[in-house]
Amino acid sequence: GVIKELLAADHKRHVQLTKVLRLPKGLQTQMIEFQKHHGPTKGPAQPDAPGEADSSS
16 A cells, blocks of 8 residues: 555665765765755656755856
């Protein structure tokens, strides 16, 4: 059911986060920046919110 799917998605996110936390600091930052701009690694990329686009450049 829905709850099972949510738990699976949450677990997947937790595993990804754990992997990221094992990376060297510089790589962590790159991953976080990448996800900020391109959204989570799965699914369609979210368009940037207008306020965020300027601050990154």
